[in-house]
Amino acid sequence: MTKFSSQSVAFWQWILSMVLIALFCLHLWQIFPLGILAWVENFSYDLRLSLAPSQEIDQRIHIIAIDEKSLQEVGRWPWSRNHVAKLVRHLFDHYRVNVLAIDMVFAEPDHSSGLQVLEGLAEKELRGDPGFQERMEQLRASLAYDHVLAQSLQGKPVVLGFVLNNVSANPNPRQQLPKPLLDLWETGHTKTTLPASENFIGNLEILQNAAVAGGFFSNPMVDSDGVTRRMSLIHRHQTNIYPSLALATIRSLLGNPATSIGFANMGANRTLPLIPQWIDVGNYRIPMDEQGAILVPYRKSESGFRHISAVDVLNKTLPANTLTGSVALLGLTATGLGDSAITPVQGRMSGVEVHANLVSGILDGRIKERSERLIWLDSAILIALCSLMILVGNASLLWNGLFATLSSALLTAVNLLAWEKINLVLALGTPMLAILSILLVNIGIIRAFPASDKKTEIPSQPSGSPAQEDHQKDDAFWEDPPEAWRLDTSKLIIKDQVTISSLKPPP
Numbered sequence: 364m365t366k367f368s369s370q371s372v373a374f375w376q377w378i379l380s381m382v383l384i385a386l387f388c389l390h391l392w393q394i395f396p397l398g399i400l401a402w403v404e405n406f407s408y409d410l411r412l413s414l415a416p417s418q419e420i421d422q423r424i425h426i427i428a429i430d431e432k433s434l435q436e437v438g439r440w441p442w443s444r445n446h447v448a449k450l451v452r453h454l455f456d457h458y459r460v461n462v463l464a465i466d467m468v469f470a471e472p473d474h475s476s477g478l479q480v481l482e483g484l485a486e487k488e489l490r491g492d493p494g495f496q497e498r499m500e501q502l503r504a505s506l507a508y509d510h511v512l513a514q515s516l517q518g519k520p521v522v523l524g525f526v527l528n529n530v531s532a533n534p535n536p537r538q539q540l541p542k543p544l545l546d547l548w549e550t551g552h553t554k555t556t557l558p559a560s561e562n563f564i565g566n567l568e569i570l571q572n573a574a575v576a577g578g579f580f581s582n583p584m585v586d587s588d589g590v591t592r593r594m595s596l597i598h599r600h601q602t603n604i605y606p607s608l609a610l611a612t613i614r615s616l617l618g619n620p621a622t623s624i625g626f627a628n629m630g631a632n633r634t635l636p637l638i639p640q641w642i643d644v645g646n647y648r649i650p651m652d653e654q655g656a657i658l659v660p661y662r663k664s665e666s667g668f669r670h671i672s673a674v675d676v677l678n679k680t681l682p683a684n685t686l687t688g689s690v691a692l693l694g695l696t697a698t699g700l701g702d703s704a705i706t707p708v709q710g711r712m713s714g715v716e717v718h719a720n721l722v723s724g725i726l727d728g729r730i731k732e733r734s735e736r737l738i739w740l741d742s743a744i745l746i747a748l749c750s751l752m753i754l755v756g757n758a759s760l761l762w763n764g765l766f767a768t769l770s771s772a773l774l775t776a777v778n779l780l781a782w783e784k785i786n787l788v789l790a791l792g793t794p795m796l797a798i799l800s801i802l803l804v805n806i807g808i809i810r811a812f813p814a815s816d817k818k819t820e821i822p823s824q825p826s827g828s829p830a831q832e833d834h835q836k837d838d839a840f841w842e843d844p845p846e847a848w849r850l851d852t853s854k855l856i857i858k859d860q861v862t863i864s865s866l867k868p869p870p
Contacts, residue, residue: 373757379804380753387797388742391790398587403792405586409707411782411791418662421723425689426670426715427454428696433674440700443475444508446677448515450693453676455519458686464522464612464722466580466694466701466715469512469566470538476506509569516573520615523574524608526581527560527598538565541577541611543603544622547637550629554636556653558582559599576619578611580714583704584656591704594721596642597624597655609721613644616690620645640734649725650732650786658731658788659717660724661708668719670696692719733788741790745797748774752801760806767802771795 389395427450429440437446454460504510516523525540540563547553560582571577584593596607604624606614614622627638639655641648651657662668673693675681694715695701702714724730748770755766774794781787 376756376804377753380749380756380801383800383804384746384749384797387745387793387800391738391741391745391793400793400796401587403796404790405588405590405592405792407792407795408592408788409590411779412661412707413663415663418667421662421668421719423689423726424668424719424723425460425686425691426668426696426719427673427676427691427693428670428715429673429694429700430670430696431698432672433677434697436674437677440695440697444469444473444512445476445505448508448512450673450676451512451515451519451521453679454686454691457679457683458676458681459683459688460686460691461688462520462522462612462616462690464524464578464608464615464690464692464718466524466608466692466718468523468525468564469509469570470535470564472537472567473508473512476508478503478506478508509567513569513573516570519575521574522608522611522615523566523571523577524580525566525577526564527579527600527605528563528581529561537567538563539568539571540565540600540603540605541571541574543600543605544597545604545624547599547602547604550626550637552626552629552633552635552637553602554634555599555626556636556638557597557599557604557655558595559601561600563600576606576611576615578606578608580608580702580718582607583717584654585704589705590707591717592658592707593652593656594659594717595654595656596649596651597639607718607721609718609725610642610644610649612690612692612718612722613647613725617645617647640736647725647728649730650734652734657721658733659706659720660727660729660731661706661720662723663708667723668716690722692722694718729786731782731786731788737787737789741794744774744777744789745794748794749797749801752798752805756801756805763802763805767798770798774798 386395386397387400390397390400429442434440451463454463523541547555565571566574566577579595579598582595582598583591584595585591586593594607594609596610597604598607599605606622614620623643624639625641625643627640628635629637638653639651641650643649649657671681671685692715694713696713696715703711704714704717706712706717751770752763752766755762758766774791778789778791781789
């Protein structure tokens with residue numbers, strides 16, 4: 364059987380290991396993404412979230428839920444805006460909330476009061492009835508529900524939601540977007556890696572002008588497995604950059620401080636796109652990826668925030684100090700209403716709860732960074748650990764297993780240290796599989812192709828064959844040669860250290 368030299372085995376072992384390392388690095392750089400590696404990486408991220416310590420209910424944030432109980436008592440959604448206005452007044456005047464964020468958009472006028480019908484009567488059938496005309500003027504202000512809601516918003520820290528997308532029709536001219544964070548023209552650049560939306564669904568102008576701010580709520584980053592792990596923090600519409608509902612809420616809570624966005628390539632060649640890296644809001648620096656998104660810092664507790672039924676606020680059934688000084692997020696939680704997301708820790712969650720997790724994480728400084736800038740570090744760690752595995756490739760199975768275990772332990776320790784201490788999310792699943800792959804290469808090649816310094820060996824002959832019998836005769840002859848073939852020591856001549864021997868000729 365042909366054997367390979369040790370040099371040949373080592374060469375092919377090195378080639379195969381390099382191919383595997385290159386394949387894993389190409390996945391990290393998303394040049395050649397592999398679905399199985401993405402799944403493993405997502406699983407390792409979800410595992411780290413689930414292993415985090417349980418957290419108490421965040422008393423700073425309350426969710427005002429339009430739930431089944433509220434719908435049963437007030438009526439089906441959408442409610443008339445006089446109910447929403449009453450809700451806003453009670454939250455600020457009675458319960459003394461600090462900021463109110465509304466996870467919904469008021470895009471169309473509210474005609475549920477019947478004001479249009481009464482105005483039609485006043486202009487036609489009852490035009491000449493002075494009593495009706497007088498009563499109509501008295502009721503007009505209270506029946507204009509959009510104006511009623513606008514008055515309740517006036518002068519209060521209320522953040523309205525809106526939608527940025529590429530599917531809605533041309534916006535209603537009565538709809539309006541809030542003031543943007545930044546106009547790209549001010550930077551001198553027109554290109555950016557931020558995703559852009561061509562259309563929007565905004566609030567009525569009268570309502571948006573009455574509110575202090577607005578933020579979009581329609582841009583989750585859903586992964587291939589259907590789980591929402593990231594949410595856009597900033598988004599682009601035309602040349603304007605707008606904040607998310609969570610970011611706008613944080614700004615309103617802090618008194619709308621100066622906000623600056625850190626871009627890579629700022630001031631460089633203007634043909635290069637601006638790449639967002641972080642955003643400063645007051646004393647908070649929030650890391651972002653190249654798409655302006657952040658990882659949602661989901662709280663592990665199933666009840667991370669207190670949910671308060673909206674009807675209890677309307678009826679003032681709660682103690683007056685229940686919400687004092689807190690951030691209130693108003694949203695739809697009833698089954699079949701509003702948006703929802705599948706999360707890594709709690710299954711399906713309403714959209715308003717996702718925003719609450721974002722606000723809580725920003726206030727706590729728990730936003731983890733995972734961006735393309737870290738791929739260099741991920742690649743360096745992967746290559747370094749796999750190189751150690753290659754160096755011990757010809758060692759015993761015990762040494763290979765020991766090095767693989769130590770490499771995996773070192774990788775896990777570095778990863779958890781970066782996670783806990785500096786809020787970095789380093790790749791874990793991909794380099795772990797790379798280490799395992801190199802270990803399998805080391806074991807498989809050594810066992811399949813045993814190394815030897817001999818290039819060939821003479822095949823053995825089957826027992827009983829003529830060739831085998833001839834070999835046996837030759838061996839017997841030289842073990843006990845005939846007298847005629849024995850060495851005649853009497854005729855040995857040693858001269859100048861050269862030995863000449865002769866054998867007796869056969870008779």
